[in-house]
Structures are given as structure tokens and as C-alpha cells.
Amino acid sequence: MPEETDAVVRIAGVIKEFGPLRVLDGISFDVARGQTVAIVGRSGSGKSTLLRCIAGLETIQGGTIAVCGHAVGTPGSAARAQLRRDVGMVFQSYNLFPHLTVERNITLALTLVKKQSKEEARKRAADVLGLVGLTDKTASYPEQLSGGQQQRVAIARSLALQPQVMLFDEVTSALDPELTAEVLGVMEDLARRGMTMITVTHEMGFARRVADLVVFMHKGKVWEIGPTEELFAAPRTPEFRQFVRSEL
Incomplete structure (x- = not known):
């Protein structure tokens, strides 16, 4: 198991x-830098809620993250901004802006939030589209x-902000088997590249x-955990x- 000092995400009670x-109900575990963690369990076991709590999208009533x-949950805009820098989240629904090109979907946050120049943002967009194998779709629209x-564009958009941790919430559940594999x-x-990832998955x-x-989550608890x-x-x-x- 990783050393305590390696923990990038620490969830306690x-x-x-x-x-x-x-x-x-009293969830506790650590995620080390570079580790991939799969959260599994039946529907209703609390998996997606936990991910939303880590991302600061839900307020917790006890314990710490x-x-x-x-x-997470520290009051103030500076703390929220720091969390947005540290954490990227990809949802089941792609949440792309339909009226913007693939490139602009990615560069929007880079120019508005990170205050990058258009040139810098376009270079970053090209880099992350290369990572997800979509360099030929820059000028395409989501439809x-x-x-x-x-x-994959949604993943690239999150990666563009260079987060420390990526959260994936059932990102393939709406896709057919071929697109799921993609x-x-x-x-x-x-x-393989060493991104720290927490993924809720049925795969x-x-x-x-x-x-x-x-x-493995069951009834809102960590029922089993291990390598x-x-x-x-x-x-x-x-x-x-x-x-x-x-599941077999």
C-alpha cells in the first residue's frame, strides 16, 4: 500500500x-498519487454521491475530504478555485456546448478561467485532443x-486544465460496447501515464x-477494499x- 505521505485524496469518516x-455512512480511504481506484457496487450504494462529494458538488454532514x-468544503472562492484546479470530473452525460466547436469547448475555460491567450489555449487543446485520438475533430461540432x-472530448476538456486528480462517473454507461472500448x-x-484517477464503473x-x-461499496459503506x-x-x-x- 502507498505511504501516507503519498495520499493525494484523503477521505475520512x-x-x-x-x-x-x-x-x-462513514466512508474512509486514501488515494495515492498515480493510483487508479475503481469504485464498484450496485446502483444506490452511494458511489456517484461519493464522487460528487470529492469534487465539492455535494456538502457532507460529517468527516473530512x-x-x-x-x-474540500472550505468556505471561500479561493478554496473553490483551488479545488477546480486540482480536480477534473467527467460525467455520464458529455455536457459539451452544442453551439461551440470541439476546440472551443476545450479552450473556453482556458481563456476565461486560466486567462491563457487564444494561441496558448489552442496549443493546449491540440495537445489534449492528441491524447484522446481526436486531432482531426478540432473544427467539428458535438452533433x-x-x-x-x-x-473523449469531455475527457480532453478536463485534462486541458491539468488537474491533479481525474474523477470518472459511469462515463461509458450510455455507450454501446464498441464506443465503450474506445x-x-x-x-x-x-x-499508464500516471494520472491519479478515481472511477465509478460497472466495467x-x-x-x-x-x-x-x-x-466495493454496499449500503453507503466501504464493504471491501484492497488491491x-x-x-x-x-x-x-x-x-x-x-x-x-x-457481473461476470
Whole structure:
């Protein structure tokens, strides 16, 4: 396991409630720099809510989350800006601006938020489109792209801001198998390049192949956690054994 000092994301005793419903119930684990973590579990186990809490999109009722040494949820615009720099998040829906070209979808935040010149932003866009294999789509509009290509643009847009951590929330669940493979290939390449990634996924083959650490969530808790190979080889609880069987 990684040294404590390597932790880029530190989650300790996190509680999240929606009214009387406790969705996250004392979640704790660390993510080391360069590590790929797969969060798996049935629908309703709290996986996506946890990701949204790490990104600062939901307020927690207990515990702490720290990213790159900064506490998530610290009041003030400077803290929020720091979190936006540290964390990139890609959702199931691509959230691209339909009226903007692929290039402008990527350069918009670079020019408005990072105050880069148009020339700098266009160079950065070209670099990240190269990473996701879409250098020929610079002038295309989202409606001219397949779902897999749109999701790869969404990944490129997040990468352009040079985050320390990338969060992926079921990014292939709306795609057919061929397009799913296309997007997972990009994520696998990012893992090889040493990007710190936390991904909520139902793609067990991807989790087994790419993740360093697997977190199995059940009823809002971390039910099992451990190195991927070890966890899949010998599930410790009947709930995880059943989950693995059902996903094969």
C-alpha cells in the first residue's frame, strides 16, 4: 500500500445525508498519487454521491475530504478555485456546448478561467485532443461526433486544465460496447501515464485490468477494499462474492 505521505485524496469518516436518508455512512480511504481506484457496487450504494462529494458538488454532514492537502468544503472562492484546479470530473452525460466547436469547448475555460491567450489555449487543446485520438475533430461540432467521440472530448476538456486528480462517473454507461472500448482505451492510457484517477464503473474487465485499488461499496459503506488482484481472487464477504458472480 502507498505511504501516507503519498495520499493525494484523503477521505475520512465521510457522512452524507439527504434529509433522513444516510447515503454515505462513514466512508474512509486514501488515494495515492498515480493510483487508479475503481469504485464498484450496485446502483444506490452511494458511489456517484461519493464522487460528487470529492469534487465539492455535494456538502457532507460529517468527516473530512482533502485533495492535494486542501480540505474540500472550505468556505471561500479561493478554496473553490483551488479545488477546480486540482480536480477534473467527467460525467455520464458529455455536457459539451452544442453551439461551440470541439476546440472551443476545450479552450473556453482556458481563456476565461486560466486567462491563457487564444494561441496558448489552442496549443493546449491540440495537445489534449492528441491524447484522446481526436486531432482531426478540432473544427467539428458535438452533433457531428459519435457518443464515444463526445465523451473523449469531455475527457480532453478536463485534462486541458491539468488537474491533479481525474474523477470518472459511469462515463461509458450510455455507450454501446464498441464506443465503450474506445473511451476505456483512453482511460487506460491515462493510467499508464500516471494520472491519479478515481472511477465509478460497472466495467469489471476494465477494473480488473487497470485499477490498482478496488473499493466495493454496499449500503453507503466501504464493504471491501484492497488491491485489485487480491480482492477479486478472494472476496471476503458474501455481498462482494455475489456482486462479482452477477457481473461476470
